[in-house]
Amino acid sequence: MLRTEGLTMRFGGLTAVSDFNISIEKNEIVGLIGPNGAGKTTAFNLITGVYRPSAGNIYYKDRDITALKPHAIAEAGISRTFQNIRLFKEMTVFDNVLIGCHLGIASGLFASTFGLPGYRKREGEAREKAKELLESVGLLGARDELATALPYGAQRRLEIIRALATGPSLLLLDEPAAGMNPQESLELMEFIRNIRDRYDLTVFLIEHHMQVVMGVCDRMYVLDYGQTIAQGAPAEIQRNQRVIEAYLGVE
């Protein structure tokens, strides 16, 4: 599904990610962990085209997507959420999800302004879809509120369904459980598994909550100072000496 080869990103003298090789199969839930500043979000930004890598390639469904712009990558079927929630602040909850449906509507200036039939049909479908998505996370009642007026947990959920609205097959979640209490984290795990099954997704997620990562992921990669120091099933990672050193330090 997603494969990277020797992915490297340098910012001046700093190598944020070096020789990052991953391979994710369809319908897997894969975790990416590591201490702060290890290069996890940079790796996400490389995959979604926010940064052009200094070296290496990214393949999605065996197609080279390394040089694509972010919107083209979204169009190819990779969608994401952000570490520090990036909802559209001045838009309503409903409009936020509708923007996610943009790819499905995508009409030119004139077709959409003058409401030509083809556009109307797609816009109508998009509204239905947005409504369904909102309903699925219990936010339909808040559809006309400003996105920023929602409580934190709801904003996270909204960001996830906005990403789902683009109709992805690969979903990248950047710290979805950040700032959640244990109960909310448990619900989130359930939610992630749920959407994976319902929308036939593959999920790649960054997370600090060990409980969440260990509970939901089939496999995981561990980054430290841009290097991949370990990979494998959660149980293996827990016993891995280098991972423990990276997180707790060495005597």
Add this chain to the structure above:
Amino acid sequence: MNKKNKTWLTLGAAVAFLLLLAVADRFFDAFTLRVFNLCAVYMVLALSLNLLLGFTGLFSLGHAGFMAVGAYTCALLTMSRELKELNFFLTPILPWLRDLSMPFLPALFIAGLVSAFIGFLIAAPALRLRDDYLAIATLGFAEIIRVLITNFQPLTNGAQGLKGLPSYSTTYVVWAAAAVTAAFMVLLMRSSFGRAMKAVKDDEIAAEAMGVNVFRVKVTSFTVSSFFAGVGGALLGHMITTIDPKMFTFTLTYNIILIVVLGGSGSISGSVIASFVVTILMEALRFLDEPMDLLFVRTPGLPGLRMVVFSVFLMAVIIFRQRGLMGNKELSWDSLSRAGLRLRRRAGGEGKEGPNA
């Protein structure tokens, strides 16, 4: 409020407005009518700038440049052969242009298209920049346009400008243009394309991640805005009936930014209201520039005093309503009826606020 009521209200408002136009056209004196029509021209210009500034979040200072392109294109297309020969007495006009003459409406449309095309050409390089850098770049491009117009004698008659343009910008023409522009903007902002523009303004990175082609949206927005700027410029030219390069300096752009910011960037109704407020105030405050009798003191005429007063007014608005008169809200029958309810409640006495006030 139900849909049927709203339709009737809208129809009523449209009829009332048409009546106002008829009255204005018939009974206003020449000066008042000129100011009234100027409101419409400024409305077209403010709405077009608002598309950039308010909806797509692009800070462009190049509006005067596109107005100049529109004004010159339209003027050259509508002037008769004799008029052109009269104007181009220093350097003869390009021969193919000399015999070109067409009715006003197609010329107006072509003026918009030419301006949009120039806007498109400028957008591609300029929109790789953002924020203040974009502002400076567009300011530069507008200056380039002005300098080109000044120096390309055979096409534009250079610094002498063009005189004696047919005064085609009648009350009905300018107000029809304003209405079409406003309607276009309303429809555009309700569409998926308008939504994408707002998303780009709000958060470019998130918009891109949602599959919005940010660069394309920006270029389109810039091109459409240039189209209406060109139309506005052409209307202005045919209203004043004289155009020259000095007319299209940065000051003109500044006036339009003023309207947009005062009305609330991101609000169509805000731009509409502010075009009236600013245009009328600019003229109404003219007495300040003239000598005044203040009981015992007689002040000499202070040209520019009205701009001082105007600036104070602008500052007051910005201090008390940071986001302009309308913020990014729109006026609608619903919001009006809510405001009416609030007023009635307040008049009914304090402490009687409804449960869902």
